[in-house]
Amino acid sequence: MKIEDWYRENFESDLLGKYITLQMISPLLDCYTSLFEISVVGISEKGRNIPMIQLGNGPRKFLAWSQMHGNESTTTRAIFDLIKFFGQTKHFQSEINEFLNSYSFYIIPILNPDGSVLYTRENANGVDLNRDAQNLSQRESVCLRSVFDKLEPEGCFNMHDQRSIYGFDNGKPAIISFLSPSSDQERSITSARRTAMEGIVRMNRYLEKKIPGNVGRYDDSFNADCVGDTFQMAGVPTILFEAGHFKGDYMREKSRELIFYSVLSFFGLVGEKSEINFEEYFQIPENRKNYRDIIFRNVKVLQSPNLLDIAIQYHEVLSEGLITFDPYVEEVGNLKNIYGHIDEDLKGREILTKPAENLTDNVKVFEFVKNPGWIDDLLA
Ligand SMILES: [Zn+2]
Incomplete structure (x- = not known):
């Protein structure tokens, strides 16, 4: 066996x-x-x-x-x-x-x-x-x-x-x-x-x-x-x-x-x-702190004319005997040398926040909502 x-x-x-x-x-x-x-x-x-x-x-x-x-x-x-x-x-x-x-x-x-x-x-x-x-x-x-x-x-x-x-x-x-x-x-x-x-x-x-x-x-x-x-x-x-x-x-x-x-x-x-x-x-290669749970690259955010990268890291929280994974924005900027377990190039799409505020570090992400398809259609 x-x-x-x-x-x-x-x-x-x-x-x-x-x-x-x-x-x-x-x-x-x-x-x-x-x-x-x-x-x-x-x-x-x-x-x-x-x-x-x-x-x-x-x-x-x-x-x-x-x-x-x-x-x-x-x-x-x-x-x-x-x-x-x-x-x-x-x-x-x-x-x-x-x-x-x-x-x-x-x-x-x-x-x-x-x-x-x-x-x-x-x-x-x-x-x-x-x-x-x-x-x-x-x-x-x-x-x-x-x-x-x-x-x-x-x-x-x-x-x-x-x-x-x-x-x-x-x-x-x-x-x-x-x-x-x-x-x-x-x-x-x-x-x-x-x-x-x-x-x-x-x-x-x-x-x-x-x-x-x-x-x-x-x-x-x-x-x-x-x-x-x-x-x-x-x-x-x-x-x-x-x-x-x-x-x-x-x-x-x-x-x-x-x-x-x-x-x-x-x-x-x-x-x-x-x-x-x-x-x-x-x-054996030496560990570097160069990974995050999620990275969105080349996104447009309210506060910057340039496209930026966003790193999101899960915080583990014990709640009623279960562990939940709460996503938090960890960094907004140029993350060229950081990799994501999920790593997506969003190619200039805009990230909208609700309420409409600057996207900053240490903000909890409540929900990921993808652009509705009609926006893609309009741009096409
Ligand atoms: Zn330990």
């Missing part, structure tokens, strides 16, 4: 969409208690449990955590696909048994359960946990650090979502990105960094076949307040995963699937087992 076929039929369909909370994953974890070791490793600032699941009993220990940022659930959904994969007894049995005997893979699916309910990046106290690695001012930060100290893993996965604004100089968008964080200002290639780079190269080789030219790497400026940098400082290879936007898929079910394959390829369950050279890491 091909892994893609397994995935299509078996991914964790109880978890869909971007709003994923502890309450939603708890019944799923309950289903796995007879198969895997599940424990509560901490309590959030608002008193919610922080569960951890252990896949396998092998000597090689890895630690992963997702939803450190509460509104970044794509990798959490991928984690439950992975748990389902390792928990099934029909397909890939020799690969799975070898994995479960070789590795102990510890996963914290939601490190920030309060933020997951509020759909915020930060925790309940408004603290970005990925800037709290030195202060350890929050319970969630202490929880992760104590699990890390206790387990002494040989590697870590720091799993996130990236915004839809990342692309490359060649105009392609970044669908999945990685980083092997620095552990000093000089960005030295320490042994931990090199090992993390090798893991990223392995995953990139696999992903390149699925999404050629859409895998990126983040800027490696050092920041000791970030968890990845701090864990690399401690000599433990730590990979930042960033699930991004696949054209048209705002729920990110596609990048979820790609993260699933990434982790399997990291552990050698899929893909080729070939020699890895860490230097290949630097051939």
